[in-house]
Amino acid sequence: MQDVPELVAQAREGRPRAVARLISLVEGASPRLREVMAALAPFAGNAYVIGLTGPPGAGKSTSTSALISAYRRAGRRVAVLAVDPSSPFSGGALLGDRVRMSEHASDPGVYIRSMATRGHLGGLARAAPQAIRVLDAAGCDVIVVETVGVGQSEVEIAAQADTSVVLLAPGMGDSIQAAKAGILEIGDVYVVNKADRDGADATARELNHMLALGESRGPGDWRPPIVKTVASRGEGIDEVVQALEKHRAWMEEHGVLTARRTRRAAHEVETLAVTALRARIADLHGDRRLDALAERIVAGDLDPYAAADELVAGVTGGR
Incomplete structure (x- = not known):
C-alpha cells in the first residue's frame, strides 16, 4: 500500500487511480483516514459543489452527463459522485448511471465515482463529505453530487452542496411529490426536464406558483429560477449552467457561499x-x-x- 503523502501527490496530479484509492480509504473508514484528511486539508475549498436531486425517472443521470459536457466545453475539470441506495457489492442501479455517462469515460478531465448509501438515510452516503473533499483537493473545478431519488430524505443534499438543483419532469405528479418531500424548500435552481413532453409548460407554471406561495424572500434575496431542458438532446443545459453561475456569483456577493461552507464543515x-x-x-x-x-x-x-x-x-x- 502506498503511503498517504504519495497518494495525495498523485491525486493532485489528476491520476484517477490515486483518487480512487483515497475515496476507497474514505468509504472503508480506514485507520489512515485521519492522515488522509490532514494531508488534503491545505488543498481543499476551491471546487464548486452542485447537488442534483429529484424523483426517480426525472432524468438525473442524463442531465448530469449533459452538465459534464457543458463544463468540459468551458475547460473545467469535473467530478461526479453518484450516490445510490443499492448494495455496495451488487452495484444495483449504478450500472445505469455508468452507461449514461460512458461518453465521458475516456476524458482525463472527468472523474466519475459511484457510492452506495449503505442504508444511510438522506440520499447521501455517510462518507460523501470526505469523498467530496478528496475530489476537491484533487483539483476538480466542479463536483456534481447526484443523489438517489428517495423522496423526503432528499433534503440532505442541501447540507452538502453549494448550489442545489431540483430536477422534475412532466406527467409524473412531480409537483405534488416535491411539495410533500419538502424539495421546494431546498432548491436554488429548478429544472423541468423532458420539456418536449406534453405538460412541461403546465409543470413549470405550477412549480412557479408553488414557489411563490411558499416564499418569504426580501429585496435582494435569491429567487430560484425555473429552467426547461431536454437533457437527452442537450437542450437548455447552457441555460442551467448560466443559472448556476448566477447563483454562485450572488452567493459570493452576499457572503452566502462562505456561510454555507462553514455550516457544512460544522x-x-x-x-x-x-x-x-x-x-x-x-x-x-x-x-x-x-x-x-x-x-x-x-x-x-x-x-x-x-x-x-x-x-x-x-x-x-x-x-
Missing part, C-alpha cells in the same frame, strides 16, 4: 464527534459502570438524564 465535525462518542458508549455495553447506572435508575436513586450526563462525563473524561 455539521461534518458534529457528525464525526457524535460518531466517536457513540463508539465509546457502545464499548461500555456489558461494562459494570453502565450496569450500575441502570440499577440506580431502576431503584429510583437516579433519573435517566442525570445518568446520561454521568455516562458522557465518564467516556469524555469529564470535558
